[in-house]
Amino acid sequence: GAVVSQHPSWVICKSGTSVKIECRSLDFQATTMFWYRQFPKQSLMLMATSNEGSKATYEQGVEKDKFLINHASLTLSTLTVTSAHPEDSSFYICSARDVNSYEQYFGPGTRLTVT
Amino acid sequence: AQKITQTQPGMFVQEKEAVTLDCTYDTSDQSYGLFWYKQPSSGEMIFLIYQGSYDEQNATEGRYSLNFQKARKSANLVISASQLGDSAMYFCAMRTNTGNQFYFGTGTSLTVIP
Numbered sequence: 001g002a003v004v005s006q007h008p009s010w011v012i013c014k015s016g017t018s019v020k021i022e023c024r025s026l027d028f029q030a031t032t033m034f035w036y037r038q039f040p041k042q043s044l045m046l047m048a049t050s051n052e053g054s055k056a057t058y059e060q061g062v063e064k065d066k067f068l069i070n071h072a073s074l075t076l077s078t079l080t081v082t083s084a085h086p087e088d089s090s091f092y093i094c095s096a097r098d099v100n101s102y103e104q105y106f107g108p109g110t111r112l113t114v115t
Numbered sequence: 116a117q118k119i120t121q122t123q124p125g126m127f128v129q130e131k132e133a134v135t136l137d138c139t140y141d142t143s144d145q146s147y148g149l150f151w152y153k154q155p156s157s158g159e160m161i162f163l164i165y166q167g168s169y170d171e172q173n174a175t176e177g178r179y180s181l182n183f184q185k186a187r188k189s190a191n192l193v194i195s196a197s198q199l200g201d202s203a204m205y206f207c208a209m210r211t212n213t214g215n216q217f218y219f220g221t222g223t224s225l226t227v228i229p
Contacts, residue, residue, distance in 0.1 A: 034216050043219045106160040
């Protein structure tokens with residue numbers, strides 16, 4: 001089956017620093033990837049839609065200057081949390097849409113803790 | 116706007132019994148898909164079952180079945196013969212053909228009691 005990986009699986013960073021999270025489709029190409037955020041005991045909320053070769057589309061209330069998204073290839077999208085603060089601590093999950101089948105597959109998630 | 120409602124924050128079921136997790140949805144789109152995902156404590160989203168809006172028969176996948184009632188806009192998940200490993204969060208989700216992103220419900224925490 002199709003596999004989506006995320007790296008790192010968990011990360012701890014200090015307040016004010018930036019952290020980059022990678023989302024890779026391992027055995028298929030994805031022109032579209034989605035980034036979700038999940039706070040403890042809550043649901044997944046869409047943050048942004050990442051399109052290969054173009055600017056990401058952000059959901060209302062998500063700061064695009066804080067959450068930088070780059071989708072430079074058909075298999076890789078990155079989310080950079082800039083100037084992280086403790087309130088950015090969350091579980092970040094990506095999903096990738098197969099360019100051929102249009103099926104979507106979730107990555108295993110990245111747990112970010114900002115101290 | 117799309118909306119998914121799961122009214123059961125927590126459910127308990129005896130091992131080997133069946134359990135139904137409720138899900139209702141709201142959309143003005145005619146073409147959409149309904150999904151159920153299992154999320155164990157590790158956090159990964161495990162796909163369980165899918166129902167298309169035009170599918171006339173209820174979807175089944177092993178011990179999982181989806182009770183789809185289109186007129187009532189409900190898509191309940193039925194887990195038969197519950198196992199201890201079924202203890203997890205369960206999310207109902209919808210994806211429309213226009214937006215392609217998933218809309219998730221608030222989830223139901225299922226605990227299987229030995």
